[in-house]
Amino acid sequence: MATLTQGTGYAIQALSCVAAAAGKPQLIREIAESCDLPAPYLSKIVHRLSRVGLVKTQRGINGGVTLLREAVDITLLDVCRALDDPVIHPRCLLGVAECSDARACPAHAFNMEQRGKIIEFLRATTVADIAAFEMKRRWRLLATAGETSEPATSDGPSERTEGSEP
Amino acid sequence: MATLTQGTGYAIQALSCVAAAAGKPQLIREIAESCDLPAPYLSKIVHRLSRVGLVKTQRGINGGVTLLREAVDITLLDVCRALDDPVIHPRCLLGVAECSDARACPAHAFNMEQRGKIIEFLRATTVADIAAFEMKRRWRLLATAGETSEPATSDGPSERTEGSEP
DNA sequence: AAACAAAATGATCTGAAGGTCTTTAAGTCC
DNA sequence: GGACTTAAAGACCTTCAGATCATTTTGTTT
Numbered sequence: 001m002a003t004l005t006q007g008t009g010y011a012i013q014a015l016s017c018v019a020a021a022a023g024k025p026q027l028i029r030e031i032a033e034s035c036d037l038p039a040p041y042l043s044k045i046v047h048r049l050s051r052v053g054l055v056k057t058q059r060g061i062n063g064g065v066t067l068l069r070e071a072v073d074i075t076l077l078d079v080c081r082a083l084d085d086p087v088i089h090p091r092c093l094l095g096v097a098e099c100s101d102a103r104a105c106p107a108h109a110f111n112m113e114q115r116g117k118i119i120e121f122l123r124a125t126t127v128a129d130i131a132a133f134e135m136k137r138r139w140r141l142l143a144t145a146g147e148t149s150e151p152a153t154s155d156g157p158s159e160r161t162e163g164s165e166p
Numbered sequence: 167m168a169t170l171t172q173g174t175g176y177a178i179q180a181l182s183c184v185a186a187a188a189g190k191p192q193l194i195r196e197i198a199e200s201c202d203l204p205a206p207y208l209s210k211i212v213h214r215l216s217r218v219g220l221v222k223t224q225r226g227i228n229g230g231v232t233l234l235r236e237a238v239d240i241t242l243l244d245v246c247r248a249l250d251d252p253v254i255h256p257r258c259l260l261g262v263a264e265c266s267d268a269r270a271c272p273a274h275a276f277n278m279e280q281r282g283k284i285i286e287f288l289r290a291t292t293v294a295d296i297a298a299f300e301m302k303r304r305w306r307l308l309a310t311a312g313e314t315s316e317p318a319t320s321d322g323p324s325e326r327t328e329g330s331e332p
Numbered sequence: 333a334a335a336c337a338a339a340a341t342g343a344t345c346t347g348a349a350g351g352t353c354t355t356t357a358a359g360t361c362c
Numbered sequence: 363g364g365a366c367t368t369a370a371a372g373a374c375c376t377t378c379a380g381a382t383c384a385t386t387t388t389g390t391t392t
Contacts, residue, residue: 003257003258003259003261003277004259004260004261005261005379005380006261006379006380007379007380008261009258009259009260009261009262010261012260013260013261013262027337027338027339028338028339029338036263038380038381038382039382040381040382040383041380041381041382043339043340043341044340044341044381046339047339047340047341050339057338057339057340058338058339058388058389059337059338059339059340059387059388059389059390060336060337060338060339060388060389060390060391061336061337061338061389061390061391062337062338062389062390062391063337063338063339063388063389063390064338064339065339091169092169092175093169093170093175094170094175094178094179094296095169095170095171095172095174095175095176095179096175096179097202103303105299106291106295106296106299106300107287107291110287111169114280114283114284117280118280121273121276125272125273129272130260130272133271133272134272137269171349171350172349172350173349173350193368193369194368194369195368204350204351204352206351206352206353207350207351207352209369209370209371210351210370210371212369213369213370213371216369223368223369223370224358224359224368224369225357225358225359225360225367225368225369225370226358226359226360226361226366226367226368226369227359227360227361227366227367227368228359228360228367228368229358229359229360229367229368229369230368230369231369
């Protein structure tokens with residue numbers, strides 16, 4: 001349904017994983033293992049991310065993947081654009097060929113409204129949000145008895161509404 | 167993005183076309199031509215619809231496709247179920263494998279809300295709504311000067327909220 | 333320079349959706 | 363019963379996302 005491609009999802013998880021490493025280069029292999037992703041495929045995705053300048057990749061000893069921008073400055077929409085995810089291309093819900101604002105299908109208004117909300121969510125949510133959520137979840141799992149202190153990050157996406165439509 | 171498969175869209179258009187014929191059997195060929203769909207492919211889709219009892223198909227002279235239920239009794243969700251469209255299977259927006267209500271990904275709440283709205287729309291919209299919309303559009307195109315009377319059907323989906331979750 | 337460790341690259345495989353074509357079966361009409 | 367008309371069915375084909383594997387670069391360390 002209203003979903004990103006698997007590759008985009010992998011990219012988001014991987015970026016979140018790199019963000020959590022706080023600057024220390026992460027190997028493709030490490031990322032793949034910690035996120036449970038297929039390493040050779042992830043390698044290609046990371047390469048695409050590096051070509052658009054989201055990450056830096058370094059070969060050789062002490063190499064790996066690092067972020068080129070702050071995690072709070074990478075929105076999920078950025079990732080979708082980088083990988084040309086179909087979510088950014090408007091498409092008729094019913095598959096009507098000549099469906100547009102001018103020649104709207106019966107589902108057009110509804111569909112455009114939904115699309116707007118998804119784009120808004122993707123723009124408002126950053127890699128840092130994902131990383132924080134994952135980290136929180138891990139801490140919560142560790143704190144089985146309940147007296148461990150919680151991290152200070154908020155639950156929802158940080159409000160970042162600058163940037164332009166795709 | 168939040169879209170049905172092409173086949174499901176084809177099915178909805180075809181059913182709407184059959185509904186507009188008001189009981190007169192429509193040939194696959196006629197439907198394909200009027201909706202601009204590939205006829206052999208449409209044939210397979212119609213066959214699937216007939217196997218689940220949405221339409222009746224009749225071979226030979228005066229044969230063709232007719233609805234087995236009233237157009238106002240066929241929701242888009244029925245069509246999705248008939249063709250097992252992926253829209254009815256919940257899936258994580260980020261592609262996280264073990265994402266569920268219990269083990270939610272950062273996009274889970276948003277995603278489930280969006281999904282609910284789509285399901286609701288699909289349940290509230292019927293083949294009759296699509297047919298009415300298409301007929302209205304055609305009349306509007308004919309009435310270039312503006313004095314032709316409009317049909318009496320409403321614009322939005324008729325409110326039908328019975329039925330159960332998929 | 334040599335050895336090694338990593339990502340980059342290209343070839344290839346798989347499965348599913350979408351699509352075409354030909355043959356077959358099931359009806360109707362004369 | 364024979365000719366005709368129609369959907370059904372089966373065999374393919376194409377495209378693309380997802381995925382794997384082997385090989386080649388590019389870098390670091392000694």
